[in-house]
Amino acid sequence: MHKFTVLVVEDEKNICDFISKVLTSHDYRVSCASTGKEALSLASSLCPDIILLDLGLPDLDGIEVIQKIRSWSGNPIIVISARSLEDDKVQALDAGADDYLTKPFGTSELLARIRTSLRHSNKISSNGLPQHPFRAKGLEIDFFKRNITVNGQAIHLTPIEYKIVAFLAQNSGKVMTYSAVMNNVWGPYAESDNKILRVNMANIRRKLENNPAQPIYIFTEVGVGYRMVDEDIL
Amino acid sequence: MHKFTVLVVEDEKNICDFISKVLTSHDYRVSCASTGKEALSLASSLCPDIILLDLGLPDLDGIEVIQKIRSWSGNPIIVISARSLEDDKVQALDAGADDYLTKPFGTSELLARIRTSLRHSNKISSNGLPQHPFRAKGLEIDFFKRNITVNGQAIHLTPIEYKIVAFLAQNSGKVMTYSAVMNNVWGPYAESDNKILRVNMANIRRKLENNPAQPIYIFTEVGVGYRMVDEDIL
DNA sequence: TTTTTTGCTAAAAAAATGTTAAAATTTTCT
């Protein structure tokens, strides 16, 4: 049975420990962060199934943390805050939070809201990976085996190259901005300059495309980002 | 632009009227039901984009209403209730409600939670733009994927061209003054001369229109601005 | 008709992206 991973972001240690204990006893796997920076790195490296976020962090503005995570990930975020002002709620929800819980709250309500959020993000399976391999025009990506073939021929990609391709494939048809890709691959503190991404894309295309100058799998939208071709309909 | 339909289920007439007024003034289409039975039949016939449900109904148990609706529809349900007991919330959420709001609540929080729910059901995307594409006379604009097609044929627009078209489409039917478009695209310090906008419009029409001299999508109101054709009714 | 406004084309300037090779770093293997 798969355990869901919860990232708890909370600077008060006793609250964090309490939530941690409750969740662990209900069969969640829990990680904790006590600062905004820690939260961002863990959100990126851990890919938790859900994030509980206290807005009163010592280093970063809570709203910015939400927006940053939202810019490259769809992880559900439940805000937990002592502030009960309506404006705070509106801000957080509009920034991309999925729910807003005011302290103090009961543990059974917290658990119920976690279940509801997990239900909402249920389009992807519990490990965050799509259930079926991605197929388009002879390109096949098996996310479980982590291998890629073009017309049956196995293609070797380096870890970074694979991350880029997998991220684009999981959002196929949609233009993913350069910064979304960068943050997804190099984490929340990626450079704003995308030259690294450009050389990786050149290498990826050399391996994937028949004619890299006229790609059929990964298109660039100048000034915006990259787009993976639509998945074949089944 | 498309209006979202909200079904308000509430037996106290003055509350119902109040919510109705608030939502209508924020550009939602509102229908009301005052009993559970009415709610069920309207939920099925109307297929509202979202349902606001008061649990204290005269005829049916609120929890059963949620389950009943959930059995055939994934429409988001936000529970609105005077009962603030934790058990009530847990019950409602586990029955399939997407959110639980305790009376009294502020209108801006209600609106924010409605937006969040619409986002969850993929009706709108994280940037607040409609998730469902704009369609008119064979022109289709998918804001989510950043895709434009004319009669199924993909059209490539540059970032500035896309901004212009998107802005007009989001305000389709209304004349947008040249300065409004300029400010939207080039920011608040845009030039007052609109010659740049004119050449962009020429390029846009060359790509979109069959006969740019007699456009069917973007019209010129001489001396005023541009107007995107009305969206097709569904 | 005259004036104003809008449309169109082509060329320039500017910005963004692709490409290659070499240096730096990490990983793997003996």
Next chain:
DNA sequence: AGAAAATTTTAACATTTTTTTAGCAAAAAA
């Protein structure tokens, strides 16, 4: 540990795409 291999990053430069500018034609308003 040390060498070899693979990967990642940096840097320089080529190429493509986009944006702006300028000039004139066409259409609409006065």
